[in-house]
Amino acid sequence: GAGVSQSPSNKVTEKGKDVELRCDPISGHTALYWYRQSLGQGLEFLIYFQGNSAPDKSGLPSDRFSAERTGGSVSTLTIQRTQQEDSAVYLCASSFSSVRSPLHFGNGTRLTVT
Amino acid sequence: DQQVKQNSPSLSVQEGRISILNCDYTNSMFDYFLWYKKYPAEGPTFLISISSIKDKNEDGRFTVFLNKSAKHLSLHIVPSQPGDSAVYFCAATTSMDSSYKLIFGSGTRLLVRP
Numbered sequence: 631g632a633g634v635s636q637s638p639s640n641k642v643t644e645k646g647k648d649v650e651l652r653c654d655p656i657s658g659h660t661a662l663y664w665y666r667q668s669l670g671q672g673l674e675f676l677i678y679f680q681g682n683s684a685p686d687k688s689g690l691p692s693d694r695f696s697a698e699r700t701g702g703s704v705s706t707l708t709i710q711r712t713q714q715e716d717s718a719v720y721l722c723a724s725s726f727s728s729v730r731s732p733l734h735f736g737n738g739t740r741l742t743v744t
Numbered sequence: 745d746q747q748v749k750q751n752s753p754s755l756s757v758q759e760g761r762i763s764i765l766n767c768d769y770t771n772s773m774f775d776y777f778l779w780y781k782k783y784p785a786e787g788p789t790f791l792i793s794i795s796s797i798k799d800k801n802e803d804g805r806f807t808v809f810l811n812k813s814a815k816h817l818s819l820h821i822v823p824s825q826p827g828d829s830a831v832y833f834c835a836a837t838t839s840m841d842s843s844y845k846l847i848f849g850s851g852t853r854l855l856v857r858p
Contacts, residue, residue, distance in 0.1 A: 663845060665848075670850070672750075672833060673835075675847070678843040680843065721788075729837060729838075730793070732793065733846060735788050
């Protein structure tokens, strides 16, 4: 079946504007994660959703970042009042929420804040 | 505070030879470890994993070794092929974390020369 789908693939925005990034996980996967990769860095955990449980937001870098997952499927990551340091590739992943269930990643959204 | 470290940003090997990628971790609660491979403009893809109850796991040309006392793991690729050229990320998680979020290293860029 289809993999994790993310849109847009590229986004250029002006500093101070809000952006929304979308993720369509693999059908049947109950867990959804957002990560970001800044230039030359590893993948940084942002937020985790599992079913109807409260999300794990421990990785969100500031209150400008928020995410929601509607109907246990599609997720949207919102960054308000973007800053240049927000420039990164934002990756979404989904899994069956087991320690032995590998995360399946989308191709990411490359965000550039000018 | 980097809990997972990949100290070699790059590695170059000749086709047919062995590639050895290294990873160190600091959190003794980690009990599951994974390697992901990433090509440019694509999301990371799962390669191989190992549980802390094992010290070796093999899958075709790929073998992961875990040394718990040294908090060290390595990925061996034998024989290396040009198509293996990619960035390799080491990741770790703990079954004590209900979100099973992965903590990633900063990656090692492998180049396999024909």
